Amino acid sequence: MRLSTVILPDRRWSEGGRETWQRAEELGFHTAYTYDHLSWRTFRDGPWFGAVPTLTAAATVTSRMRLGTLVTSPNFRHPVTLAKELISLDDISGGRLTLGIGAGGSGFDATALLGDGQEPWTPRERADRFGEFVPLLDRLLTQDVVSYDGEHYSASEVRNIPGCVQRPRLPFAVAATGPRGLRLAARHGQAWVTTGDPKLFETGTPEESRAAVAGQIQRLGKACAEIDRDPAGLHKIMLTGFTPDRPLDSFDAFVDFAGSHAELGIDEIVVHWPIDGSVFAADLAVFEKIATDGLAQLS
Helix, strand or coil, rough: CEEEEEECCCCCCCHHHHHHHHHHHHHCCCCCECCCCCHHHCCCCCCCCCCCHHHHHHHHHHHCCEEEEEEECCCCCCCHHHHHHHHHHHCCCCEEEEEEEEECCCCCHHHCCCCCCCCCCCCHHHHHHHHHHHHHHHHHCEEEEEEEEEEEEEEEEEECCCCCEEEEEEEEEEEECHHHHHHHHHHEEEEEECCHHHHCCCCCCHHHHHHHHHHHHHHHHHHHCCEEEEEEEHHHEEEEECCCCCCCCHHHHHHHHHHHHHCCCCEEEECCCCCCCCCCCCCCHHHHHHHCCCCHHCC
């Protein structure tokens, strides 16, 4: 089991941002991720910085901890420009980058680039784009020269030399729960990401949530079987904060949560860095104890 954190890009680098990423490495987190959004929910009217510049800065002040996005989506990204940024960031970080990637939702990212009268993509349209986005990005990160003419994306003799530090490319952590997304995770992912079943967040129970995650893992296994891939080789990540559980309420609550999800097959737990006055508020002392001692209680 690995323990990681997600640090929202809501602080100026000179006003605590740098120190937070450095502290995450000191605490021993496996990976520190950040959200790749233009803005997000209750944070929309406050400070919010770009994911790639934030991770680039974090790469220069850390040396061991992996870095990543949770998650990047086609809502405002194009595979060609994204690939160039990822190759650069993988180089700057010395090969410590993981790309968390998903189809995107219906939040602010989905409408920020729309003109008057334009409707946001439907769930089916987002899935269609995601199904084209991921394979093209895979090619862009593994081949020196790529040309492609698709329904949603094009690339004309795009050069990405020298490619990623990590070979054949940096790892993808694919966030998905539907059948099409799970097939993409099985085919292109080095990891799979879930937040549980969003329908259970407010009215479900922890037991119902675990059952839902178990069902997702079972369906992921079937998607792997379709292409003769061993699902054991696909890392399984649980991003907390969106299930009925409250794993940061206490040290014991985290140990119970992590243990029960490890039994399901989850092998990485991601907890949000505490932010006072927000949905991610938590006791920093408890959070740090979880970071340093939490996983030891599972052995």
